[in-house]
Amino acid sequence: MDLKSLVAKRITTSSAVDSSPNWSPDGTxxxxxxxxxxxxxxxxxxxxxxxxxxxxxxxxxxxxxIFSQDxxxxxxASGEHxxxxxxxxDLSSKENTAITDSGDLERLPVSVNSDEGLIYLKKMGFxxxxxxxxxxxxxxxxxxxxxxxxxQANFSLSPDNRxxxxxxxxxxxxxxxxxxxxxxxxxxxxxxxxxxxLFPKFSYDGNxxxxxxxxxxxxxxLKRISVNGGIPELIEITNWDFNTPTGKLKITSxxxxxxxxxxxNIINSSGHPILPETGSVRSDGQNGxxxxxxxxEIEIVAPLGEITVTAVHGFSTQIAxxxxxxxxxxxxxxxxxxxxxxxxxxxxxxxxxxxxxxxxGTNQLDPTDIVLDLKGEDVDVGFPLLAxxxxxxxxxxxxxxxxxxxxLIYFGQEVRxxxxxxxxxxxxxDLYWPWVWGPRYDIYGRDDRLNAEPLRFARSQNALGGYxxxxxxxxxxxxxxSRRIPIELIADSVLGETDVIELGCLWSxxxxxxxxxxxxxxxxxxxxxxxxxxxxxxxxxxxxxxATRVYVKPEGPLTINSYLKALKEGRSFVSNGPLxxxxxxxxxxxxxxxxxxKKVSWKLKVHAPIAxxxxxxxxxxxVVATKKGMSGTTSKTYKGTLAVPAGGWVTVRVSGGDxxxxxxxxxxxxxxxxIWFNNIGSINSTSAKxxxxxxLNLLEVSKSRLNYGYGSNPIPKLNAHFExxxxxxxxxxxxx
Numbered sequence: 042m043d044l045k046s047l048v049a050k051r052i053t054t055s056s057a058v059d060s061s062p063n064w065s066p067d068g069t070x071x072x073x074x075x076x077x078x079x080x081x082x083x084x085x086x087x088x089x090x091x092x093x094x095x096x097x098x099x100x101x102x103x104x105x106x107i108f109s110q111d112x113x114x115x116x117x118a119s120g121e122h123x124x125x126x127x128x129x130x131d132l133s134s135k136e137n138t139a140i141t142d143s144g145d146l147e148r149l150p151v152s153v154n155s156d157e158g159l160i161y162l163k164k165m166g167f168x169x170x171x172x173x174x175x176x177x178x179x180x181x182x183x184x185x186x187x188x189x190x191x192x193q194a195n196f197s198l199s200p201d202n203r204x205x206x207x208x209x210x211x212x213x214x215x216x217x218x219x220x221x222x223x224x225x226x227x228x229x230x231x232x233x234x235x236x237x238x239l240f241p242k243f244s245y246d247g248n249x250x251x252x253x254x255x256x257x258x259x260x261x262x263l264k265r266i267s268v269n270g271g272i273p274e275l276i277e278i279t280n281w282d283f284n285t286p287t288g289k290l291k292i293t294s295x296x297x298x299x300x301x302x303x304x305x306n307i308i309n310s311s312g313h314p315i316l317p318e319t320g321s322v323r324s325d326g327q328n329g330x331x332x333x334x335x336x337x338e339i340e341i342v343a344p345l346g347e348i349t350v351t352a353v354h355g356f357s358t359q360i361a362x363x364x365x366x367x368x369x370x371x372x373x374x375x376x377x378x379x380x381x382x383x384x385x386x387x388x389x390x391x392x393x394x395x396x397x398x399x400x401x402g403t404n405q406l407d408p409t410d411i412v413l414d415l416k417g418e419d420v421d422v423g424f425p426l427l428a429x430x431x432x433x434x435x436x437x438x439x440x441x442x443x444x445x446x447x448x449l450i451y452f453g454q455e456v457r458x459x460x461x462x463x464x465x466x467x468x469x470x471d472l473y474w475p476w477v478w479g480p481r482y483d484i485y486g487r488d489d490r491l492n493a494e495p496l497r498f499a500r501s502q503n504a505l506g507g508y509x510x511x512x513x514x515x516x517x518x519x520x521x522x523s524r525r526i527p528i529e530l531i532a533d534s535v536l537g538e539t540d541v542i543e544l545g546c547l548w549s550x551x552x553x554x555x556x557x558x559x560x561x562x563x564x565x566x567x568x569x570x571x572x573x574x575x576x577x578x579x580x581x582x583x584x585x586x587x588a589t590r591v592y593v594k595p596e597g598p599l600t601i602n603s604y605l606k607a608l609k610e611g612r613s614f615v616s617n618g619p620l621x622x623x624x625x626x627x628x629x630x631x632x633x634x635x636x637x638x639k640k641v642s643w644k645l646k647v648h649a650p651i652a653x654x655x656x657x658x659x660x661x662x663x664v665v666a667t668k669k670g671m672s673g674t675t676s677k678t679y680k681g682t683l684a685v686p687a688g689g690w691v692t693v694r695v696s697g698g699d700x701x702x703x704x705x706x707x708x709x710x711x712x713x714x715x716i717w718f719n720n721i722g723s724i725n726s727t728s729a730k731x732x733x734x735x736x737l738n739l740l741e742v743s744k745s746r747l748n749y750g751y752g753s754n755p756i757p758k759l760n761a762h763f764e765x766x767x768x769x770x771x772x773x774x775x776x777x
Contacts, residue, residue, distance in 0.1 A: 042278065050282040053086065053093075056312030058324075058331070063107045072096070072106040072115055078329035083117055096130060097137075109152045116140075116150035116159065127161055140177070151198050153222070160185070160205065160222070162194055167459070167481040168431050172196060172207060174222055185225040186218075189431025192401035195240050198222075200247040204268070206231060208239050208252070213399065213435050217241055217252065217266070232266050234273050236405050243268075251276075255404035258319035283344055288367045291340045293375040296354045300337040302417040303352040303378065304585060304703070306330045310347040317341050321410070324582045327705045332585070334417040343367055352376050353703035355391070355419030355587060356618050357384070359650045359675060360702045381675040382620050382648035384592060385421070390599050392422035392608075393587045395455070395465050395509050395543060395573020398439070401430055402579025408442055408450055411578060411586060415448035420587040422604050423448055424467055424573070426455040429476045432484060440472060443601075451601050455509065456495045460750050462511070462527025464495055465543065465573065468504035468605045480750040489756040492529040493538040500540065505609055507541035507568070508533075510549040510575055517557045518735060523742040526557065528750075529759075531740045532766035534561045534568060541608060544712060545572030545589035545615035551710040552696060559662035562690050562715055563732035564773065565722040569611035569631070570714040588705040589617045594629065607631075611714035617706035619649040619695040623713050625683070630692075630714040633721060638685050645679040645693055647671060653709040654697025661689040661728040670698065688723030690715035733773035740766055 042049040053059045057077040064071055069089065075082045083097035083106045097103045101120035108115060115130040127140040127150045141147045146164040153160060159175045163182075170191040175182040186209065188194075193215055196207035205222050208215050217231040217238045232238060234254055241252040248268055253261040263276040294303040307315040314331035316322055317339045324331050330351070348365045358378040365374050384391060398406050408425070415423050427436050436452075444450040454472055456464040460479035473495040478485035499506035508530050514522045533539050542561075544554050561568050572591040576583045594612045595603035607613065611631035614621050626634045626641035634641060645656065652672035656679055657664050665684075671677045683691065694712040717723055744763050747756070 047277065047279045048282055049278045049280070051284045052088070052091065054284075054311065054313070056308075058314070059084075061105060065108050066110060066112040070108075072108060074104060074106065078324065078326065083115070085115075097128075105149050107151060110155040114152075114156070116152060118148045118150065127159065140175075149195060151196065153198065154202050160196065160198060162191075162196075170194065172205070174225075185220060185222060186228070190401060190433070192430075193237065193239050193403060197242045197250070199243050199268070200245070204247075206241045206243060206250050206268075208237075208241055210430070210433065212433060213438075214405070215239060217250065219268075231268075231270060232273055234264065234266075237403065238264070238273075239403060259321040259404055259406070259410065260319065261403075281342075283342075285344045287342050288345050288370045288372060289340055289342055290348060290365065290367050291338065291371075291373045292335065292350060293338050293373070294335050294352055294378070295337075295375060296358060296378045297380055298377070301354060301378075302334060302336050302413055303354050303376075304332055304417050305335045305339070306332045306351040306702075307341060307343075308349050309343055315341050315343045315348065320413070321404070321406070321578070322581065323585070325584055325702075325705055326582055327584065327700060327707070328702055330702065334413045336413055336416075345369075350374075350376050351702065352378060353650070354378050354380070354417065356590075356616065356620055356650055356703055357381065357419045358703070381650060384419075384620065387622070388594050389592045390421040390595065390604065391419065391587065391590045391592045392424065392604060393420055393574050393590050394422075394424045394453070394467060394571050394608075395426055395546065396423070396576045396578065396586055397428055397455075398425040399436060399579045400428060400577040402577055402583075403581065404579050406579050408439065408444065411450070412444070412448060414578070414586050415450070418585055418587040420590060421448050421599060422601070423450045423586060424453045424465075425450070425578075426453045426465055426573075427472070428455040429457055432477070432482075434476055437472075445601075447599065449599070449601055449604070456492075458490070458492055461492045461529040463509050464492060464506055465509040465571075466495060466499040466504060466506045467541075467608075468601070469499050469502050470504075471502070473498045480752075487751070487754045489754075489758045491533075491758060491762050493533050493536070493762065496533060496538045496540075505540040505571075505605060507539050507543065507571060509543045509573060510546040511542060512554040512557055513549050515550050515553045517553050518739070522553065523739050524746065526739060526743065528743045528746050529762075531736055531743050532763050534566060535564065535736060535740070535766045535769055536762070537566060539566075539568050541569050541571040543573055544570045545591065545617055545706075545710065546575050547584055547588055547706060548575050551589075551615070551617070551706075551712070552694075555694065555712055556662075559659065560732040560736050563662055563724065563728040564736075565688075565724040565729070567611065567715075567717075567721050569608065570613050570615045570712065571608060572615035584705040589615070591615045592620070614711055614713040616711040618651060618704040618709050619647055619653055619711040621648075621693060621695060621711050621713060622646040623693045623716075625691055625716050628716050630716055633717045633719065634685065634691075636719040640682050640684055642680070642682050643691075643693075646676060647679070647695055647711075648676045649695070649709070650675070650703050651701055651709060652698050653695055655695075657694045657696070658683065658691065659694065660691045661686060661725045662732070663728075670695075685718055686725050688719055689725040689728060690717050690723075692716070730774055733770045737767065737770040737774065740770065 062073040106117040171184040171187040173182040220228040478488040496506040574588040593607035595607040625643040653670040656668040658666040
């Protein structure tokens with residue numbers, strides 16, 4: 042961009058996303074990161090010849106390239122040796138040298154006095170972050186600034202090698218601060234700006250600090266502020282020059298012939314994403330697609346030629362793709378989608394019970410900003426959870442904000458007692474305090490406090506509580522898997538403290554979680570299935586709200602109370618794509634099959650936007666029927682019969698297969714809450730005894746981890762809680 046004309050001209054044209062540019066000292070070259078969604082490269086661009094040279098191309102992440110002050114080297118960060126370390130590339134010899142190898146995460150190298158030192162961002166331990174000054178002669182560093190969870194920290198060094206400008210968290214927000222690297226204990230606030238001032242850079246003469254900041258339309262703007270302070274200035278770009286002829290394209294999206302919001306991806310003929318002028322933009326790492334939401338009609342500016350539009354409407358439609366030839370300045374077109382199943386017409390409503398509105402990302406969203414997302418994903422209920430970043434308790438000003446028209450939006454709370462396991466509280470009227478405690482936290486780190494306390498707190502308010510993203514591995518029962526279970530989950534569930542469990546979540550394994558859940562059901566514990574995506578909506582590289590979700594069938598109209606009541610009663614199934622209608626003897630999930638029958642019929646309808654591998658019927662945790670999956674169709678009906686045991690439960694699971702939109706998880710999955718035999722909480726004695734023994738073994742592993750984590754700190758309450766769970770399991774093993 043020329044600072045006099047303020048015309049911004051496109052200078053790269055690959056299919057990938059190019060970012061993090063830095064100038065060479067002589068202003069003839071730019072080094073930047075190229076991201077094709079599968080890998081990152083570091084590329085050098087000669088401004089005058091427009092020649093590109095790939096400098097770094099490892100199979101790991103390569104980030105943060107910047108010239109040394111003499112222009113002879115490129116410093117960068119790379120995961121080539123496992124952890125993210127700092128590296129130096131000699132531009133003459135092309136020799137790479139690793140500068141750090143601590144096993145911590147090190148990023149954002151900036152040279153000081155050419156090659157005398159480096160300033161970099163160091164992330165270590167649980168959450169400790171620091172901006173470090175490294176002396177390259179003796180390989181020793183000391184911190185310039187320290188904080189927890191500084192996800193958007195970035196900085197720039199003044200031309201005189203003395204003043205550092207850096208973006209740094211302050212409560213929910215970020216601010217730009219200055220410090221003298223020789224006297225780092227004293228810092229000065231440069232600006233809080235209006236939203237989140239990020240990615241600061243000193244001007245060439247050192248008089249200005251340039252930075253970017255998202256506006257109310259969720260698009261970043263370029264700003265600057267004098268190094269002496271004052272009022273920030275907006276740099277208004279007069280023209281975006283694509284360096285090729287462009288046209289405008291208006292696209293209408295329809296679902297069942299009605300103009301409707303959709304999730305959309307648009308690429309040009311080279312495969313590069315094309316974006317509208319407003320609204321959040323995100324990158325789906327599972328499928329490698331940059332996406333946004335259209336309210337039904339959008340307009341984009343793009344180079345003339347082929348434009349490919351891809352759209353979905355949550356799990357309700359298959360993927361729709363259309364190629365349009367843009368050959369004139371103004372053009373209109375439409376893309377049509379057809380529902381494979383109308384959940385709402387059949388009494389089912391979907392909800393995402395665990396995601397975060399603002400959680401360390403690059404912009405500050407208001408709750409109304411996600412209404413379009415929910416509509417585009419065909420999600421009826423959204424529960425953004427307030428959470429913490431270290432000792433920063435976020436979004437408290439939004440507590441008690443709600444939306445009572447569909448899509449409903451209500452705030453819940455994630456209590457992150459990180460050592461014992463994360464909890465989601467839904468429908469609470471007050472916040473639970475403290476939000477954090479236990480080993481690895483500085484404050485409340487020695488607290489002898491149960492996770493059961495916030496679970497009881499929720500229940501006392503007629504609300505729901507349970508564990509979120511509980512099992513991250515497929516097999517939680519082997520030695521490795523048993524150590525990946527939240528430490529207090531077994532004890533709390535066995536003792537009846539848990540209302541729901543998050544079977545579906547992007548950051549855990551659905552089958553592994555469900556297989557553990559089956560053991561609780563075998564003890565007659567009516568823990569019902571919930572789901573939440575756990576996406577952070579203010580991040581660029583994140584999935585969609587509702588990427589994993591729960592469907593419930595409430596009695597009467599959809600309200601937040603009827604939704605939570607249906608969730609509590611288990612009138613639910615979880616899904617990351619397949620939609621299921623399951624009946625056994627005419628009963629749906631959450632209901633009871635009457636006693637006295639030897640055999641009953643079951644019926645399953647699966648409506649799936651993509652193919653899946655198999656259907657499994659579980660009775661008391663055992664597979665009693667397996668059916669082949671579905672491909673080439675959108676709906677399929679399965680039928681069968683099963684023997685009625687003396688007690689217990691039955692669920693159905695759909696799983697396996699390849700991933701494409703609308704799915705964003707690692708494999709297709711859906712499973713219902715249980716249908717009970719005879720009465721809710723009935724058991725099969727053999728299954729109960731076997732499950733109790735497995736859970737007792739897991740409890741012992743958790744107890745060992747508990748003792749190790751707290752060390753010499755006395756924890757009589759926690760020990761008594763675990764002992765109570767042990768005695769209950771031992772009694773089941775003995776009595777059955």
